[in-house]
Amino acid sequence: MTRKELLELYDAPLPVLQEAATAVRRRINGDLLWYNRNFHIEPSNICAHRCRFCSYRRDDASSPGAWSMSLDEIRPYCEAKFEPGMTEIHVVGSVHPDKDFGYYLGIIQEVRAFADERQSAERPVTIKAYTAVEIDDMCRYNGISVQDCLETLSRAGLQTMPGGGAEIFSPGVREKICPDKASGERWLEIHRTAHSKGIPTNCTMLFGHIESRTDRIDHLLELRKLQQETGGFNAFIPLKFRSAGNSLSGLGEVSGDEVLRTFAISRIALDNIPHIKAYWPMLGKDLAMEAMSWGADDMDGTINDSTRIYSLAGAEERNPSLSVAELKARALASGWKAVERDSFYKIIS
Ligand code: V47
Numbered sequence: 001m002t003r004k005e006l007l008e009l010y011d012a013p014l015p016v017l018q019e020a021a022t023a024v025r026r027r028i029n030g031d032l033l034w035y036n037r038n039f040h041i042e043p044s045n046i047c048a049h050r051c052r053f054c055s056y057r058r059d060d061a062s063s064p065g066a067w068s069m070s071l072d073e074i075r076p077y078c079e080a081k082f083e084p085g086m087t088e089i090h091v092v093g094s095v096h097p098d099k100d101f102g103y104y105l106g107i108i109q110e111v112r113a114f115a116d117e118r119q120s121a122e123r124p125v126t127i128k129a130y131t132a133v134e135i136d137d138m139c140r141y142n143g144i145s146v147q148d149c150l151e152t153l154s155r156a157g158l159q160t161m162p163g164g165g166a167e168i169f170s171p172g173v174r175e176k177i178c179p180d181k182a183s184g185e186r187w188l189e190i191h192r193t194a195h196s197k198g199i200p201t202n203c204t205m206l207f208g209h210i211e212s213r214t215d216r217i218d219h220l221l222e223l224r225k226l227q228q229e230t231g232g233f234n235a236f237i238p239l240k241f242r243s244a245g246n247s248l249s250g251l252g253e254v255s256g257d258e259v260l261r262t263f264a265i266s267r268i269a270l271d272n273i274p275h276i277k278a279y280w281p282m283l284g285k286d287l288a289m290e291a292m293s294w295g296a297d298d299m300d301g302t303i304n305d306s307t308r309i310y311s312l313a314g315a316e317e318r319n320p321s322l323s324v325a326e327l328k329a330r331a332l333a334s335g336w337k338a339v340e341r342d343s344f345y346k347i348i349s
Contacts (some may be wrong), residue, residue: 001268006217010265014257021264021295024271029297033336034275034345035327038088038301039081042308043107044068047094048137051167051178053209055245055313057094068096071103074110081306082118088301088343089115091129092162095181101142101149104130105156112157126343129158132190133165136182146193154199160343161194163202163237169222170215177209177248184219188226195232200344202277203233207262208241208254216262220269227272234345235275235298238266239282244314256287260294267295275345281320282310289330298341299327 001009009017046066047057058066069077078089089111096103108129115125130138130153139149150158168174169184182190191201203223207216227233240259243249267276277298278291288299305319324340331338340348 003214003217003221006220006265006269007214009268010213010217010261014261017261017264018294021267022293024267025276025295025297028271028274031335031337032297033292033331033338034298034341035324035338036088036301036341036343036348037083037086037324038090039083039086039304039306040090040092041069041074041077041081041107041111041306043074043091043093044096044099045094045308046096048097049095049133049178049181051181052247053167053177053206053241053313055242056309060097071106071110074107075114078111078114081304082114083302083304084118085123086125086302086304087119087123087348088126088128090162090301091127092131092134092164095134095137101138101144101152104134104138105152108153108156108158115157123348124342126159127157128160128162128343129153131162131164132187133182135161135190136186146190147197150194150197150199154197159199160234161191161199161201163204163233163235166204166219166223167206168211168215169219170211173211173215184222188222191232192226192230195230200232200234202235202237203273204237204239205266206239206241208258209248209251217265217269220266224270224272227270231272233273234343235277236266236270236273237277237279238262239279242282242310242313242315245312256290259283259287260291263291263294263296280322281307281317282315284316285322285330289334292331292334292336302327 045056045058119125166187194201205219243253275298276296278288278296279300280288302322303320305321311318328338
């Protein structure tokens with residue numbers, strides 16, 4: 001669909017939009033509801049950047065609520081969070097002003113060594129690590145190319161990348177909400193390079209702050225274009241802006257209807273990306289389940305209380321954990337068939 005058609009459809013009566021998105025969802029994913037078993041490592045929240053929507057970042061070690069893990073702390077953290085059968089470790093944090101490439105590489109090496117000991121032949125553990133923004137800063141601060149950076153991380157064990165840092169590609173909006181980090185063009189270039197090296201990635205959009213619906217559609221169309229070129233995106237994740245504890249708090253938050261409309265438009269605009277993820281720690285479990293009937297097909301994972309980015313921004317889930325039993329029961333109650341996947345959407349059970 002064209003930009004104009006998508007913009008018109010955004011305003012269609014809710015049942016029309018829902019039916020259109022569900023038709024695409026069913027064509028691509030049938031009645032499956034995908035999930036995985038995973039935990040996150042957030043090595044630090046001390047960050048060189050000052051994104052206005054972020055409630056998680058701290059200036060330095062003396063700031064209240066700041067943390068920073070040393071390499072020696074990575075393994076004990078993995079020991080505490082890993083449960084037998086988990087298949088993914090998601091590593092994402094901040095751009096620490098004092099850490100060099102050796103630190104980020106060291107984290108991957110530590111996590112890989114831990115995962116190699118704990119994984120089984122049936123359930124290998126995948127490392128999904130570092131947003132394009134983190135990669136951009138590693139390259140700039142350490143004078144290395146994106147190619148070399150990704151090759152080195154991939155040799156150490158990075159297998160796929162999360163979709164964070166995309167925010168909204170519109171330069172005007174980016175200038176207002178996150179002026180000092182990688183541009184939209186740079187974000188796309190880094191994902192293009194990852195795909196060319198056989199590293200699949202996810203993509204995201206942060207919506208519900210100062211951007212317009214047109215900005216969102218332009219963002220989706222850029223992602224669609226890159227996917228047509230590379231085929232390297234596994235999943236798209238619309239991230240609803242949560243307003244607590246950041247400098248955009250005064251904006252409040254968009255309604256549930258607007259969230260569901262955005263999921264529906266995303267599913268329709270991005271029918272060349274196989275999965276739309278409703279990330280439950282951000283949306284809350286109820287809205288994430290509802291999104292399944294508006295184009296989404298993937299809930300992300302069990303998490304095991306290992307992320308703080310969203311609870312600090314006001315998300316309902318203070319200590320986010322979702323058991324497989326609860327997930328299956330919720331899926332069944334809504335008429336979906338829960339399937340456990342690995343990081344590449346191969347069915348595990
Ligand atoms: O880029 C930060 C977002 C992202 C807020 O790829 C906020 O599987 C809403 O991308 N309100 C990082 N959103 C997280 C991310 C992610 C998460 C889970 C799974 C995957 C995946 C990727 O979080 C940031 C930013 O867009 N974010 N602050 C906030 N206040």
